[in-house]
Amino acid sequence: MNTLTINASAREQAGSASSGRLRAEGRVPAVVYGKSKEPENLSLDARELRILLRSIGNNTPVVQLKSGEGEARTSIIKEVQRHPMKDSYTHVDFQEIAEGEVVVLEVPVHHKGEADGVKNEGGTIETVSHTVSIRCLAKDIPSSIDADVRALKVGDNLHVSQLPKIEGVEYLDAPEQPVFAIVK
Incomplete structure (x- = not known):
């Protein structure tokens, strides 16, 4: 951070x-x-x-x-x-926030890489959720979460459950909530 x-x-x-x-x-x-x-x-x-x-x-x-x-x-x-x-x-x-205090806050999500559906299929990446809700200690707060979207094809979604695992950070949003989608 x-x-x-x-x-x-x-x-x-x-x-x-x-x-x-x-x-x-x-x-x-x-x-x-x-x-x-x-x-x-x-x-x-x-x-x-x-x-x-x-x-x-x-x-x-x-x-x-x-x-x-x-x-x-x-x-x-x-x-x-x-x-x-x-x-x-x-x-x-x-x-x-105190040193050992557990906090709940919204953290921005950024996509990393160029999706296959954008590169080869003429799709567009759509950001469905700009932020996700997390719970962690103050020392573990990430400045943002980078999600790799390179494998996504047209019609695919990247869900909260597919976001990178960060030690000490728990995602609070529904696991099936889409974050990014590749649309035609």
């Missing part, structure tokens, strides 16, 4: 007025919560957040959240709110 870090600052005030002032200063209000801790209000640099989200791209949004002098905390970006008209972020929710 590729770990990215973002710096955060604690914020004393909450509410729309103080959040508006933060945004005017080029910062984004945020909150971090976890199973064994009270929610903590934070603020992030808007430019640093934009760079982080671009770096994550279509991968699992696991980051190291560093605030103040404390140690970086492994967190999952649960929600990113955007302004409906402007190209700006208005709020971010992080869920902190």
